[in-house]
Amino acid sequence: MENKYDDKITTVLDDNSFVTSFHFDLDSGYGNMIFYHLFNGIDLVYNDFYAENCNQINDSSGYDNFIIINHCNRGRFETIFNDKYLYLSEGDLVFTIGSNKYMHEFPLGYYTGFQISIDLNLAQDSINQVIGKNIINLDDLVKKINDNDSFVIIRSNP
Structure with missing residues (x-):
């Protein structure tokens, strides 16, 4: 996987065809991201x-x-997306289209969560092969998300 992150703060811990792990030494702490x-x-x-x-x-x-698609497992996640504030609490789920340049804040000083990244140029073929054709249509999902200002939040406690 291509390292898109700043080499001054990034250590690539593992990189193979199944997993890529990054460690980040940040001004305010540290973080890890593991891509499967x-x-x-x-x-x-x-x-x-x-x-x-x-x-x-x-x-x-x-x-x-x-x-x-982001799921907050522990902590809090705060960001501005399309000029709107988004807050994720434990158990919340958010669907977004793209990743506009935005800031990621962790008001409690920690955040643990899972993310699913779906490349719209490649994923539909993979989904069709694994699940079958016409079961999941990514274009329909994109339309539904875009109809809601390019993000949809599902709260664990509505």
């Missing part, structure tokens, strides 16, 4: 941060044509 390459165009990412933010590693270039 599930299928062509689909990654599962484990995020584990003990910091006030991870703004130093915020490089969203190349994610314009992605569906990003």
Whole structure:
């Protein structure tokens, strides 16, 4: 996997065809991201941060044509997306299209969560091969998310 992060703060712990692990030494703490390459165009990412933010590693270039699904397992996640504040609490789930340049803050000083990154240029073929054609249509999912200002939050406690 291409290292898109700043080499001054990043250590690549493991990089092979199935997993890529990064460690980040940040101004306000540290963090780890482990990318599991599930299928062509689909990654599962484990995020584990003990910091006030991870703004130093915020490089969203190349994610314009992605569906990003984040689940907050522990802590809090705060960001501005399309000029709106998003807050994720434990158990919350958010679907976004792309990753506009935005800031990632962790108001409690820690955040642990999972992310699914779906490359819209590649993933539909993988989904069709694994699940079958016409079962999941990513274009329909993109339309539903875009109809809601490019993000949808599902709260664990509505």
